[in-house]
Amino acid sequence: MKRMEFLKLSGGLAMAAAAGKSSAQEGKKLHLVSLSFDDGFKKSFIRTAEIYEKFGLSGCFNVTAAGNRPESPIVDDYVSPGQLGDFALWNELQARGHEIMPHGHHHEHLDRLPDEEARKLIDSCLEIFAAGLKGWEAKRAVFNFPYNDATPLLEAWLPSRVRAYRCHGEMINPLPHPGTTKIGTGGFGPGNAEEDLDQAIADLLSLDSGWLVYNLHGLDEEGWGPIRATYLEKLLARLRTIDSVRIVPTARALAQYAGVKKS
Numbered sequence: 227m228k229r230m231e232f233l234k235l236s237g238g239l240a241m242a243a244a245a246g247k248s249s250a251q252e253g254k255k256l257h258l259v260s261l262s263f264d265d266g267f268k269k270s271f272i273r274t275a276e277i278y279e280k281f282g283l284s285g286c287f288n289v290t291a292a293g294n295r296p297e298s299p300i301v302d303d304y305v306s307p308g309q310l311g312d313f314a315l316w317n318e319l320q321a322r323g324h325e326i327m328p329h330g331h332h333h334e335h336l337d338r339l340p341d342e343e344a345r346k347l348i349d350s351c352l353e354i355f356a357a358g359l360k361g362w363e364a365k366r367a368v369f370n371f372p373y374n375d376a377t378p379l380l381e382a383w384l385p386s387r388v389r390a391y392r393c394h395g396e397m398i399n400p401l402p403h404p405g406t407t408k409i410g411t412g413g414f415g416p417g418n419a420e421e422d423l424d425q426a427i428a429d430l431l432s433l434d435s436g437w438l439v440y441n442l443h444g445l446d447e448e449g450w451g452p453i454r455a456t457y458l459e460k461l462l463a464r465l466r467t468i469d470s471v472r473i474v475p476t477a478r479a480l481a482q483y484a485g486v487k488k489s
Contacts, residue, residue: 415451
């Protein structure tokens with residue numbers, strides 16, 4: 227199954243942005259961490275948002291445009307439409323300061339489709355987001371490929387539609403810059419991802435700077451490669467004590483840090 231190939235691939239509001247710029251300008255270490263939660267699990271996303279809010283942080287949630295609809299359900303071993311939220315919830319979470327970004331029309335394998343069909347599905351996804359999510363604009367968005375599977379043709383075309391896209395690649399990216407359009411990600415599954423995530427964070431912190439974009443899904447027993455809610459809370463608490471770390475969603479990282487250069 228395609229998800230198995232994903233195995234072992236190798237907040238951030240105004241205050242965090244100011245702190246990040248200060249660190250970069252002074253030549254200090256800067257480590258951005260974006261935990262990228264996919265698919266739209268209602269129960270898990272509500273709990274994840276609560277945990278992030280406990281630390282004054284913004285979550286990074288990537289959801290399908292129509293995967294919860296009976297006419298276009300998600301077909302996947304690790305998610306069913308009955309588990310998914312809708313735009314009423316996404317608008318609520320966005321109003322609370324969290325980032326909501328597209329994860330396909332209905333979690334389709336875009337890399338397996340003819341290019342024209344894949345483009346139509348992406349455009350439909352973006353149109354639904356623009357209509358359903360208050361204030362949302364594609365030009366500021368990150369499109370998160372379902373299964374993280376892209377094609378060279380789609381990668382070349384997408385920057386004409388969105389700010390950037392996330393797909394398979396090195397999960398530790400360079401710090402964002404104005405020309406960043408491709409964001410690499412990695413993760414672990416289908417079992418618990420905590421040990422792998424701990425190692426990814428250790429790898430990030432061993433560098434002078436970098437941007438870890440780690441792909442997660444649900445909490446506890448929900449979704450592919452889950453982590454425990456208790457683990458997430460302890461992880462965020464630990465990362466908040468590290469001076470060089472900024473925990474920030476992907477699109478916000480691009481908006482806040484793309485102009486930051488180390489002196």
